[in-house]
Amino acid sequence: MTKARLEFFRKRLLKAREDILNKAKKLKEDSYTLGTDGIQDMADAASNSYNADILMSISDNDLNILKDIDNALDKIVNKTYGICEECEEKINEKRLEANPIARYCITCKRMMEGKGT
Ligand SMILES: [Zn+2]
Numbered sequence: 001m002t003k004a005r006l007e008f009f010r011k012r013l014l015k016a017r018e019d020i021l022n023k024a025k026k027l028k029e030d031s032y033t034l035g036t037d038g039i040q041d042m043a044d045a046a047s048n049s050y051n052a053d054i055l056m057s058i059s060d061n062d063l064n065i066l067k068d069i070d071n072a073l074d075k076i077v078n079k080t081y082g083i084c085e086e087c088e089e090k091i092n093e094k095r096l097e098a099n100p101i102a103r104y105c106i107t108c109k110r111m112m113e114g115k116g117t
Pocket residue numbers: 084085086087088089104105106107108109
């Protein structure tokens with residue numbers, strides 16, 4: 001992959017990382033606001049705990065994405081970005097554009113998904 005293309009993907013990964021961190025920060029601020037709301041009736045308390053559950057599941061999911069983003073950024077540094085972790089063939093760049101954190105080429109990905117069913 002050319003330097004320009006690597007830079008393109010690096011910027012996209014950094015942007016995605018920033019978006020998640022900003023979202024997490026905003027969620028934290030929102031939950032803080034919910035918790036310091038003063039007087040609450042039962043319905044409010046119930047909806048607050050429901051929201052907290054959603055917030056937690058979102059952050060778990062985002063944490064996994066963050067890990068994948070950091071993994072991809074590491075691979076850019078190590079010059080292995082865009083190489084399938086399974087068969088070590090190049091991953092199609094169109095696939096990377098759709099999903100910059102893709103770790104496997106489409107062939108390996110399909111095989112793995114096939115095993116699962
Ligand atoms: Zn592969």
